[in-house]
Amino acid sequence: MSPANAAMQDGTDTEQTSGNWSWWPSWRPTSMSLLKSAEAKILACLQNNVWSRFVTLPNQNRIWTLKVTNKSARKHKDQAAQTPLVMVHGFGGGVGLWIRNLDALSCSRTVYAFDLLGFGRSSRPSFPSDASLAEEQFITSIEQWRQSLGLERMILLGHSLGGYLATSYTIQYPERVSHLILVDAWGFPERPQPQLQGSGGQGSEVKRVSPPRWVKALASVFSFFNPLAVIRAAGPWGPGLVNRFRPDFKRKFEDLFDDDTMTQYIYHCNAQDPSGEVGFKAMSESLGWAKRPMVQRVLLLPPSMPVSMLYGALSWVDSSTGNTVTQIRGKSPTSVTLIEDASHHVYADQPEEFNRVVESICNNVD
Structure with missing residues (x-):
């Protein structure tokens, strides 16, 4: 049995529970089984062969x-060589969000997608409060995942928080990465220092306007909570909150699903125990800046490592x-590639332009 087959256990394994209190699920209408069902409906759209397993x-x-x-089958041997x-x-995502990609x-190479430790259907262990x-x-779990599957080298693509972690992984294990693709990566820039009026010079470079006082006050209050605590605290109103505050997720996939499939998936991904969320909070300053900005560490990447950075032209992430x-x-x-009419x-x-750009990058690798 190959390392990959040995490592990938049957997806019908016993699901992990989402809470320790017997009354909690009745208040919070979620479970790993409901997440599994929502994901299955999404993955049913795929035309290619899919193996889904726990590693x-x-x-x-x-x-x-x-x-x-x-x-x-004719191309399968060719794919194995790629x-x-x-x-x-x-952050807050899972494998189902890649359904358009x-x-x-x-088509020309094997693609792996996984739920980060603490997110989606992966295990939800406790995370330390220290950022590093x-x-x-997170990085150790990715490396152990790679070892378990027996992958020698990979093209590593990360979105948002995934881009931050993919960069950190590549710094530590550069021999395992052929090309690093960062999609609207979170946590790169340093947090701008407040500029005094009339400071001139460098101050003019900081374009970001200081948030209103009420935003800072709210951020201060919410800093005591995990980022998505409100979804869990809302109990039976949680799914409605996701629909109300993230209607864009429904719109992005409306040609695939004419119901709340995607927002239900997002809800069930994030209404479970906040494990990876705790890890993310440990790495974040208030208002979402990274405590350890990746821009300070990119010089640790090997000089020969190819890095492709993709940004949505309409995104809140500063390209x-x-x-x-x-x-x-x-x-x-x-x-650096800017994709027009795309947000975060x-x-x-x-998806068509994103897939075209990523496929072109991959074809340059082999």
């Missing part, structure tokens, strides 16, 4: 994993960070 790590934590390959693409979702990107230790726990990274890396291969979820807003 068990040495510490018995489990990473929920998809492996997508081209249906054509460097696989590994896709890492962002998995078929297209798996929380980050290390000028890509230019900063390019300058820092000097002659190292770094490219580039892969869902403009």
Whole structure:
């Protein structure tokens, strides 16, 4: 049995429970089984072959994993020779959000997508409150996942938080990454320092307007809670909250689903125990800046490591960070691509263009 087959356990394994209090599920209408059902409905749209399994790590934590390959048997041998693409979702996401991309990107090579530790259907262990230790726990789980599957090298793609973690992973294990693709990556820029009026010079470079006092007050209050605590605290009103505050998720996938499938999926991903959320909070400053900005560490990437940075032209993530990274890396291969009419979820807003750009990058690898 190959390492990959040995590591990928049957997806019908006993589901993990989502809480310790017997009354909690009746108040909060979610469970791992409901998440599994919502995800199954999404993945039913895929045309290519999909293997979905739990990958068990040495510490018995489990990473929920998809492996997508081209249906054509003739091409299967060719695919095996190509460097696989590994896709890492962002904060609060899961493998289901790649539904517009998995078929297209798996035509010429194997594609893996997994739920980060603490998110989606993966195990939800406790995370330390120290930023570097929380980050290390994520990175260790990714490396153990890779080892369990026996992947020698990969093209590593990360969105948002996934981009931050993919960069950290590549710094530690550069020999395992052929190309790093960062999609609207979170946590790169340093937090701008407040500028005094009339300071001139450098002050003029900081374009971001200081948030109103009430926003700062709210941020201060919410800093005591996990980012998505309100969804869980809302109990039976939680699914409605997701629909109300994130109607864009329904719109992005409305040609695939004419109901609340995607917002239900988002709800069930985030109404479980807040494990990865705790890890993210440990790595974050208030208002979402990273405590350990990745821009301070990109020089630790090998000079020969190709890095492609993709941004949505309408995103809240500042694409000028890509230019900063390019300058820092000097002659190292770094490219920045702006995708028009796309917001933060580039892969869902403009899937055809996103898939075209990513496939072109992959084809340059092999």
